[in-house]
Each structure stands twice: as structure tokens, then as C-alpha cells.
Amino acid sequence: MAVRQDKGSGAYLFSIVLVAVLGGLLFGYDTAVISGAERGLQAFFMSAGDFTYTSFLHGITSSSALLGCIIGSAISGLMAGRFGRKKSLFVAGVCFFLSAAGSYYPEFLFFPKGVASQSLWVAFNLYRVLGGIGVGMASAICPMYIAEVAPADKRGTLVSWNQFAIIFGQLVVYFVNLVILGDHIAPKMEALAEGINRIINADALAADGNWSVTTGWRLMFGSECVPAGLFSLLILLVPETPRYLAMTGQDGKALDVLTRINGRSKAEEILAEIKNTVVEKKEKLLAYGWVVIFVGIMLSVFQQFVGINAVLYYAPRIFESMGMGNPMTQTVLMGIVNISFTLVAIFTVEKLGRKPLLITGSLGMALGALGVALADAVPGVPGIIGVLSIMIYSASFMFSWGPICWVLISEIFPNTIRGAAVAIAVAFQWISNFIVSSTFVPLYTWSPAFTYGLYCAMCLLAAFFVWRMVPETKGKTLEEMSALWRSRQKAK
Numbered sequence: 001m002a003v004r005q006d007k008g009s010g011a012y013l014f015s016i017v018l019v020a021v022l023g024g025l026l027f028g029y030d031t032a033v034i035s036g037a038e039r040g041l042q043a044f045f046m047s048a049g050d051f052t053y054t055s056f057l058h059g060i061t062s063s064s065a066l067l068g069c070i071i072g073s074a075i076s077g078l079m080a081g082r083f084g085r086k087k088s089l090f091v092a093g094v095c096f097f098l099s100a101a102g103s104y105y106p107e108f109l110f111f112p113k114g115v116a117s118q119s120l121w122v123a124f125n126l127y128r129v130l131g132g133i134g135v136g137m138a139s140a141i142c143p144m145y146i147a148e149v150a151p152a153d154k155r156g157t158l159v160s161w162n163q164f165a166i167i168f169g170q171l172v173v174y175f176v177n178l179v180i181l182g183d184h185i186a187p188k189m190e191a192l193a194e195g196i197n198r199i200i201n202a203d204a205l206a207a208d209g210n211w212s213v214t215t216g217w218r219l220m221f222g223s224e225c226v227p228a229g230l231f232s233l234l235i236l237l238v239p240e241t242p243r244y245l246a247m248t249g250q251d252g253k254a255l256d257v258l259t260r261i262n263g264r265s266k267a268e269e270i271l272a273e274i275k276n277t278v279v280e281k282k283e284k285l286l287a288y289g290w291v292v293i294f295v296g297i298m299l300s301v302f303q304q305f306v307g308i309n310a311v312l313y314y315a316p317r318i319f320e321s322m323g324m325g326n327p328m329t330q331t332v333l334m335g336i337v338n339i340s341f342t343l344v345a346i347f348t349v350e351k352l353g354r355k356p357l358l359i360t361g362s363l364g365m366a367l368g369a370l371g372v373a374l375a376d377a378v379p380g381v382p383g384i385i386g387v388l389s390i391m392i393y394s395a396s397f398m399f400s401w402g403p404i405c406w407v408l409i410s411e412i413f414p415n416t417i418r419g420a421a422v423a424i425a426v427a428f429q430w431i432s433n434f435i436v437s438s439t440f441v442p443l444y445t446w447s448p449a450f451t452y453g454l455y456c457a458m459c460l461l462a463a464f465f466v467w468r469m470v471p472e473t474k475g476k477t478l479e480e481m482s483a484l485w486r487s488r489q490k491a492k
Contacts, residue, residue, distance in 0.1 A: 007263045013149065016238040017158050020145045021165035022231040023089055023138040026096050028169025029227060030065065030131050031309075033220055036177025038062050040217035047213075048116035055441075057121070063437050064125040068132020069139070069430040076140035077423025084248075085145045086240045092137040093232030097225055099131025104222030114214060131224075140426040143410035144418065148241035151262060152477040156349040156407050163403030164342045171335030173223075180219045181212065246274045273477065284417075292485045295469055296409055296421055300429035302462040303405040304436050306365055307455035308397045337391050341398040353474040354404050355466055361400020362463035368393025369456035377449040401462070411473050414482040 041061065045053040072092070079088040106124040107113045143159050150158040245254035251271065258267035345357060371389025413421040443451040471484060 009260055013151075013154075013158075013261050016149060017146055017161065019231075019234045019238050020089070020142050021162050022227065022234065023092060023142040024162040024165030025169035025172070026093070026224070026227055026231055027135050027138050027142070028166035028171075029173045029224055030096060030099070030135050030169075031069075032170040032173045033177070033224060034062055034065070036174070036181065037217035037220040040212040043210075043213040044217065045116050045121055048118065048121070051118040051121075053116075053121070059438060059441065061121070061125060061128075063434060065128045065132035065135065066430060066434040066437060068129035068134075069136035070132075070427055070434065071129070072133035072136020072138075073140050073426035073430050074136070074423060075133075076137045076426065077419040077421075079137060080141050080144065080244075080423075081419040084240050084244050085141055085148065086235060086238060088137060088141050089145065089235045090232060092134040092141065093228060093235055095130050095134030095137070096228035097232060099127050099134060100221055100224035100228055102127030102130065104218045104225070136426065136430055139429070140422050143406045144422055145241055147407075147410035148243040149239075149257070149261060152475060153350065155411060156354070156474065157346055159407045159410050160342070160346040160349050160403040163398075163406055164339070164346060167335070167338045167342050167398060167402065169227075171339055173220075174335045176223050177220050180223070181216055242271070243274055246271060251275075270477075289485065289488065291469075291488065292413060293421060293424065295471075296412060296425035297428045298465060299405050299408055299412075299470070300425045301432045302458065302465060303401045304429055304432035305455075305458045306362070306397065306401060306462055307369070307436055307440070307452075307458065308365075308394065308401070309433050309437055334391060334394055337395050338398045338402075341395040342403060344399040345403040348399075349404065349407065350474060353472050354408055355470060355472050357400045357404050358466045358470070359463045361396045361404075362459045362466065364396030364400070365393050366456045366459035366463070368396060369452045369459060373449045373452040373456065376447075376452070408470065408473065411476075412471075412481060414485060416482070 038058070038061070042053070042058050045057075045061070072095075076088065079091065083091075102108065103124060105113070106120055106127055107115075111117065111120045111123065143162050146159050146162055147155055239257045240250075240253070242254040242257045245251070245257065254274070255267055255271050258270050261267070262270060349357060368389045368391075371392065372386050375386035375389060409422055409425050440451070443454075471488075473481065476484070
């Protein structure tokens, strides 16, 4: 398709960003699929004869992908710097596909199908870790890719679409899980004093033919093969980012990509700015001071310590504990709310800026978390109050910390240290995610009021941190971030 030299192609920019945000969709799909599958999976491994599948082991199973996320995010900087953003995203897509197929059929080649055992449990978790590696890589590199191809005045909006894709992926898998489960029964569990689980609706489960235990969870994991395969193929059709091309001496290719996006004259101007900031491309990580790294890390930490993923991963169980009917239906409803409020961020981030959205969202989350805490602490409060408070809490996250944190992480670091700095920030994000997700169940079991009171406090701390430490980046080019941090470093 011929592109006018004096004007870029919005359709071309949209098409390559659309492919990149498929990585975000897979991010959401892979992390949320466990919410519908974990009960059937728990009942399946409880049938093993060679080991006792305890609540602790089920916690590992439910969060094992997060260990892969830590690994994937930690190596994302090395991968993106050595092999490029495009090739690294292809590797992530392959990890997604192999993980989905392996989680669907973990017995492949080595174990008899349908026979739970300790070795099969290990194999299943290794497949989930592999998927987590894909998630970790995509979570760091997809926003980086979008930020490096997007014009400055559209960058916040386009990177926010990646968060929309994450939430849309979660909504899709909630709906897929609901359709797969259909009229079948999801087994309910309770913990005995010694920490061993048992099925408490055993009669109904037996009448159902154990379908959710033998087949349902497999289909939920296997369904990810479709978007994973599509992403792996389509990512081969998009260009490498012009900033990576310029940093590796491929100026001609970088100019071609920039021209198709921005037009010839603007492309030459942008390429000159990029070249000015990558001359010193061997700069050390702390070349711009420790504050920029600290801000990136703390953005990631607060995004998780406000507690949102504990709600997303365990949504069906939380809604069931509130006595609100079919928990999967409530979870789908929450997904629709999340999608709607993510759109608020997409259409306001370039108008209102990053900081106002983060601060407002933090205060809204604090209000929602406080509502959940009070609903538990005060006797006789209807369950609908707790559900509405969770919706407020989740919606506030979706127009603030959900998308805006990724926008800032993708744009806040100078060009010469972006790959390594993003990898560090995102690795801390997944470490924080693992801490929150693994502590939520024991904390919630002990005291829901304390748990959400703690998250409320974290939301208030997050608002204060953004107000005091985070610079506003609206309208600034990626190259201007180098000057911003240089000036801050000299001011100290």
C-alpha cells in the first residue's frame, strides 16, 4: 500500500498496535484462566494415590504461573535488547501456545491420561510456569513496543489499549469458562483441620459424571491455544520498532517505519532525536540516578500491593462467600465493569494526564476497599454492599493503576536504559503480584476486614507516592525523558 511521504498512515499504526495488544490479551487470558479451572483441577489432583494434595499445594498450583512471570519479566530486557522487540514477542507467543497445549494435556508422552499423580502435578506446573514466562515477557515488551512506535501525542492512548486488551482477555476467559462449565457442577472444597481438602458436594459431583474434574479444566486451559497461535503468526508480520532499529545501526529501516507512521519530514526529525539519545547507548543503568529506577519499581509495587489481582484471581470464591448467586456470572459482570472503566482511561489519559488519573483512582480504590472491610466487620450488612464495594474498587483500578502504570513504565525511562529498567520494574511487579496472591487466601480466611483494610492503606500510600515522586509525562517524547531525568539529577 502506497503511503504519502508527507503524511503518515493511521491505518498502518493501528494495524501494528492491534497485533501488539494481542500480547496483552494473552496476558489477561493466561493469568485469569485459573479462576474458572482451579476447582476442577483441585478435585482432579485430590484423586492422586501417591501423595496428598493439600491447600498449600493447591496454592502453588494456582500461582505457579506467577513464578514464570518473574522469570519472563527478568529476562525481557536482555531478550528485547539482544534479539529485538519483535522476535522476543514471537518467543512469548510460542511460550503461550506450548503452555496452553501442555496444561490441556499434561500427560503428553510420559503419563497415562486421567491418572493424577505427583509427577503429573509437577509436569502441569512446569507448563504453567512456561506460560508465565510468556506473560512476563509480554507484560514488559508489549507496552515497550507500542510506546516505541507511537507518536508522542498518541502514546498514552495506544499503550492504554494494551491494558484494555489485558482486561478484555480476562473478560473473554471468564465468559469462555462460563460457557465451558455450562450446566456442569464446579466442585466445592473446604479445608479440614489438618489442612487436607475434601469435596463437599460429592453426591452432586458424582451425579454429574465428574465432567468438571476430568474434562472441564482441560478445555479452559486448551482454549488459549487459539489466541496464542494467532498472535505468534501475526507478530511475524509487524516491523521492528524504529528506536531499536536506530540503536542497532539500522537507520534506513528505522526511517522507513517512522515514515509510514509519521510522514517523511516528521520521521526525519524523530530519527534525529533518537540518534541524539542513543549515541551513548552503553550507558549504565544508574546513569540518570537511582530515583528514576526507584520510581519505576515503586509504580510496579503499588500496582500490586493495592490488592487488585487477589480479587481477579479469586473472584468466584469471593462472590460465593458473599452469597450472591452464581459466582461465575458475577465474575463476568465484574469483567464488563472493568472493560468499561478501562475505556475511561483510554479516552482521558492524553487530556487529563497520568498523575490525576492515578491519584483519583487510588482514592476510589481506598473507598471501595474500605466498603468491603466495613461490610465484613459490621454484622447484618447485606452481601450486595460488599459486591458493590468490590465493583467500585475494581473500576477505580481500571481507569487508573491498571492502564496508567503500564503507560508510565513504557515511557518514563530514557532510551539508553529502557530495556533493562523496564525489565527490573516489571520483575518487581510480578514478585509483588506473587506476594499478594499467595497471602490473600490465608489473610482473607483469617479476617476479610483486615485484608481489605490493609489494601485501603496501600491505596492511600500509592496516592501520596504519585503526588510526591512521579513526574507528569503527558505530551513528552521518549527522547525528552532523558532531559527530564538529567535535569532532576543535576538539581540534587
